[in-house]
Amino acid sequence: MLIVNIAGILLIALIIWWFWLYRPKETALEEDNMTILVENGIYQPSRIKMHVNQATRLQFIRKDASPCAETLVFPELEISETLPLNKAKLIALPALPAGVYRFHCQMQMYCGELHVE
Secondary structure, eight states: OHHHHHHHHHHHHHHHIIIIIOOOOOEEOOSSEEEEEEETTEEESOEEEEOTTOOEEEEEEEOOOOGGGGEEEEGGGTEEEEOOBTSEEEEEEOOOOSEEEEEEOTTSOSEEEEEEO
16 A cells, blocks of 8 residues: 555656656757757757847758647747648748747647747
């Protein structure tokens, strides 16, 4: 009984860490473009650091056949695009003021952030 309780507590701790505490590493945008893979339920990279007031092009390559991965949404920027399977889709972003801009799939299961500083 004790082992079952300990296993349950560890599982709960893992769930809390994965969904609320885990933050993937931030990747700095070196030039005015970057390639982002949509694969295995995540965007790679999913946290992108950008310079303020710099127009950017993000190239998304969808390798995940899940229907959820098909749509890409930047709600604050009012951008919604369909990502073709195994083909690059270029998303042009305007120069942005400082802030955090989320992007996700239509069901918000695949999530990412642009950190504009």
